[in-house]
Amino acid sequence: MSPDISWEAPLCGEGANCFRIGTDDSGNAYIAVSGAENHYVTDTQDALRNLIRDIKAGKADHLL
Numbered sequence: 048m049s050p051d052i053s054w055e056a057p058l059c060g061e062g063a064n065c066f067r068i069g070t071d072d073s074g075n076a077y078i079a080v081s082g083a084e085n086h087y088v089t090d091t092q093d094a095l096r097n098l099i100r101d102i103k104a105g106k107a108d109h110l111l
Contacts, residue, residue, distance in 0.1 A: 050071045050073075050075065050077075051071055051072065052069040052070070052071050052077050052084070052087075053069055053070055053071070054067045054068070054069040054077075054079075054084060055067060055068050055069065057081040059081075065080070065081035065082075066078055066079060066080055066081055067079055067080075067081050067084060068095065068099075069084070069087070070092065074091075074092065075089055075090075075091070075092075076089065076090060076091060076092040076094070076095040076096075077089045077095075078095050078098075078099075
């Protein structure tokens with residue numbers, strides 16, 4: 048059974064690098080490429096928040 052995920056508006060970088068962040072009622076966080084929300088990565092909200100901060104800081108820009 049798929050979790051009931053509330054997705055935020057897409058976040059887009061330069062070009063076509065768009066992704067979405069979502070949460071569920073249990074406090075889990077999700078991240079997916081925009082348009083492919085059924086294929087997501089899930090972890091705690093803190094872990095995904097740190098991943099996004101690292102991407103924005105240029106530590107993992109090759110992932111986008």
